[in-house]
Amino acid sequence: MDFDFSAILLALTVVFGVVWGVDRLFFYQGRKARFAAAGEDYRDPAPVDWARSLFPVIFVVLLLRSFVAEPFRIPSGSMMPTLDVGDFILVNKFAYGLRLPAFNNKVVSTGEPRRGDVVVFRFPGYICQDQDGSIVRSGDMTCADPHAPVPNQNWIKRVIGMPGDTIEVHDSQIVINGKPVVDTEIGPFKGNAARLEDNELLYYNATLWSEQLGSVKHLIARMPSRGPTPPIPNARVPSVVPPNCYIMMGDDRENSEDSRWWGCLPEQNLVGRAFMIWFSWKGMHTGAVDFHRIGTIIH
The missing domain is CATH 2.10.109.10 (Umud Fragment, subunit A)
Structure with missing residues (x-):
């Protein structure tokens, strides 16, 4: 195979981690306040929700494949x-x-x-x-x-x-x-x-x-x-x-x-x-x- 699956996992880990991290640092609190003011249940935007859900899974798989088996x-x-x-x-x-x-x-x-x-x-x-x-x-x-x-x-x-x-x-x-x-x-x-x-x-x-x-x-x-x-x-x-x-x-x-x-x-x-x-x-x-x-x- 000519593609590097480890490189793909690493790239996905970085992308999902950056999206989730940047959102939590700069956008999460303001968005949460807006939902609270409007009396609505809070929800993350779809890209952030995907990143938050997939980051730990991809990260664990990357660690196992890279350092264990x-x-x-x-x-x-x-x-x-x-x-x-x-x-x-x-x-x-x-x-x-x-x-x-x-x-x-x-x-x-x-x-x-x-x-x-x-x-x-x-x-x-x-x-x-x-x-x-x-x-x-x-x-x-x-x-x-x-x-x-x-x-x-x-x-x-x-x-x-x-x-x-x-x-x-x-x-x-x-x-x-x-x-x-x-x-x-x-x-x-x-x-x-x-x-x-x-x-x-x-x-x-x-x-x-x-x-x-x-x-x-x-x-x-x-x-x-x-x-x-x-x-x-x-x-x-x-x-x-x-x-x-x-x-x-x-x-x-x-x-x-x-x-x-x-x-x-x-x-x-x-x-x-x-x-x-x-x-x-x-x-x-x-x-x-x-x-x-x-x-x-x-x-």
Whole structure:
């Protein structure tokens, strides 16, 4: 999504608060006296009444979404099999620090990402070089237009590399600080061929693997026949992760546009840690509500 719902909530909170506050400071007493003099029951003008009624509701929603938990919907299959298209998830907004709504500036530090965390973040854009040789972030993957606007989108991936780590990635093989990531094959992916997302995994004979990242054990999907993916290091990703940056990858390893394409994720782009699936919708003709996924804790 390219619009910022937090920015909309913030704007509405400010507008309703200003309308209500200005009226109470400058107009309320005089208007109340006029109604009393006329012997009529007092009532606020419609705009003021709306502002007075909606301000506390919008304000509380803004606080909850900005500092406690925010719902998101999974739009693509890049995190399958952990997260499926149509999963509705909750994201812990204070896991990595309290940030101002809309501006995303951290005001209180409460923790840092850990290897294996599933993280929602603001897409940082592709690393490009402009005409004077400066490194910039662009919305153009080819870098033909290094100053193309970066879409205002929330993405979700898993933390693979931490600041200071030495990372090597060749297809689905990951080596961190000289040690290969431990993974074990489980078996072929079994899904519903009527669903587009499942059909791709079935078409490319995907296999499921159990992967251990630090203390986190989770599932990944592999589709080697789908084609090669960029290695790490590459032109956009050095072998050593820079300070305040993270290497992110999707669990559907051959079907995820992640740090291998656009570089490391700056710390200031963090939104929060995904922790639970609260609803899952497979589609009207391909399973409808997936009840067994509801309440699943995300690892």
